[in-house]
Structure formats: structure tokens, C-alpha cells
Amino acid sequence: MHPRAAARRGTARPATWWARAWLRAVEEAAYDDADLVAARRLARSGRIGGVIVDAGSFVAAVEDEGGLWTTSGTVPVLDEAARSAFVETVAAESGRVAALLAGELPHDLVEHAEDAGVELLPYGGELAATCTCSAWTDPCVHALAVLHQLGWLVEADPIVLLHLRGLSREELLALLHRHAGPTSTPDPAGADEETAYDAALRAARALELLADGRPFDHLL
Incomplete structure (x- = not known):
């Protein structure tokens, strides 16, 4: 659950x-530019509730002059082969996990990732949505407004995009840790890699605790 976004001003790209x-x-x-203009206005109004993001889906409540609506949508998830290819791509160069x-x-x-056959960023036809309103367009203005707010979330944290594609933060770090694999003999390079993944796991947990307002000294 990502909390309700406060009202915004301006139309900066x-x-x-x-x-x-x-x-x-x-x-x-x-459907048309008029829907986009109305959706941007609604997205900035502060009248969209918290956005729930899950693997391949999102849902949020949207309020406007006509009432309160529930909007949900889907984004295609990566299959097993694509997930593995993406993890290998992330692990191929140091610094990508930290980034x-x-x-x-x-x-x-x-x-x-695209060279390996993994498409992360969706195109328009992949953004499917439904709404409890009576609009005949798909996606409707309410859905477009939620999609705009999802864009804000993705900009602040690209792992939201990975989550929508079926790969949450915890799953990504676990798969990266598994990809590193155990070492049977001491290996300085392998030890450094293991330390890096352990640090990444601790950093992710610290971010979660910080967001909840809880202390995380025990992770240091």
C-alpha cells in the first residue's frame, strides 16, 4: 500500500x-487528449486514495464530483525465464543492486535486459484497467489518473515497476542472493560479492523499518 498523494500544483514533465x-x-x-487533461487534473487533486500495488496489478479508490469509484488494473508479469534473465543482468555488473x-x-x-528479452517498461496496450464508474472508455479518466500516480511512484522507486512486473524487492534480493551461490573454498572475490548482497538485504530491511518509524540499529 502506497499512501495517498497530497495535492500537487503544476504540470511539469x-x-x-x-x-x-x-x-x-x-x-x-x-482514448483522447481531453481524457488525459482531466486525468492529470484528477491525479494532482489529492482525491486518489492509497494505491495498492501487487504482482501484475494495482487498485485504488478515486473520488470526483460524481462519487467514489474503485479503479483496478493489470500489467503483464515477467515469466520465469524473464525473471532469471533479469536477475542475471542485474548481477552482471557491480553497483546495479545499490542503484x-x-x-x-x-x-x-x-x-x-531488453537484449536478454526482458521488457521492463510497458507500452500503452499493456496497461489494462477497469473502474466502477459508468464511462465507456477503457481506461477511463479515473484509471488514467491512477496510472499517472503510479508513474510518480515508479519515478521515486523503480522497484515499484519491478513489483508490478511480478518481482518484489524481497524476491529480487533473495534471487540475487541465490544467484551468488555458496562458495566451497575461500574466495576473496566471492566473499566481497556475498558481503555486497548481505548489505543490500540489510539496506532493504532498514528502508522498510525507517518507513514504519521503527529503529533499525540491530541491522547495523
Whole structure:
């Protein structure tokens, strides 16, 4: 559950390349420009409840002058082969795990993942949504507004995108840890890699505790 976003002013384009790519997909999915204008206004209004993100799906409550609606949608998840290929791509270069945990999505990581057959960023036709409102367009303005807010979440933390694609933070770190594998003999390079993954796991847990306002001194 990602908390309700406060009302925003302005119409500035996203600052990161991956958020702009997400926004392009939202614009491709819209029926017309009028829907996009209304959706951007609604997204900035502060009248969208907390967004629940799960593997391949999202849901949120949206309020407007016509009432309170429930909007849900889907994004295709990565299959097992794509998940494995992505984990190998992340593990192929040092610093990629730290970048993801720091809220960055390296462009070369996405390019190398695409070379391995893994498409992370969706296109418009992959953003399916339904709503309890009576609009005949799909996605409706409410769904487009939620998709805009998802773009904000993805910009702040690209792991939200991975979660939508079926790979949560915990699963990613666990798979990376498993990918490192046990070493039967002392190996300085392997030890460094093991230490890096352990640090990544501790960092992820610390972020969760910090978000909950709980102490995490025991992780240090």
C-alpha cells in the first residue's frame, strides 16, 4: 500500500527517463487528449486514495464530483525465464543492486535486459484497467489518473515497476542472493560479492523499518 498523494500544483514533465517512458505508455493508452487533461487534473487533486500495488496489478479508490469509484488494473508479469534473465543482468555488473535500492534505474541495465528479452517498461496496450464508474472508455479518466500516480511512484522507486512486473524487492534480493551461490573454498572475490548482497538485504530491511518509524540499529 502506497499512501495517498497530497495535492500537487503544476504540470511539469517527469524528471527521470524511466518515468517519462511510463508516461508515454499512459498517453498511448488514453482514448483522447481531453481524457488525459482531466486525468492529470484528477491525479494532482489529492482525491486518489492509497494505491495498492501487487504482482501484475494495482487498485485504488478515486473520488470526483460524481462519487467514489474503485479503479483496478493489470500489467503483464515477467515469466520465469524473464525473471532469471533479469536477475542475471542485474548481477552482471557491480553497483546495479545499490542503484536500484537508491531509487535509480540505470539506462544500460534496461538496455541489457531488453537484449536478454526482458521488457521492463510497458507500452500503452499493456496497461489494462477497469473502474466502477459508468464511462465507456477503457481506461477511463479515473484509471488514467491512477496510472499517472503510479508513474510518480515508479519515478521515486523503480522497484515499484519491478513489483508490478511480478518481482518484489524481497524476491529480487533473495534471487540475487541465490544467484551468488555458496562458495566451497575461500574466495576473496566471492566473499566481497556475498558481503555486497548481505548489505543490500540489510539496506532493504532498514528502508522498510525507517518507513514504519521503527529503529533499525540491530541491522547495523
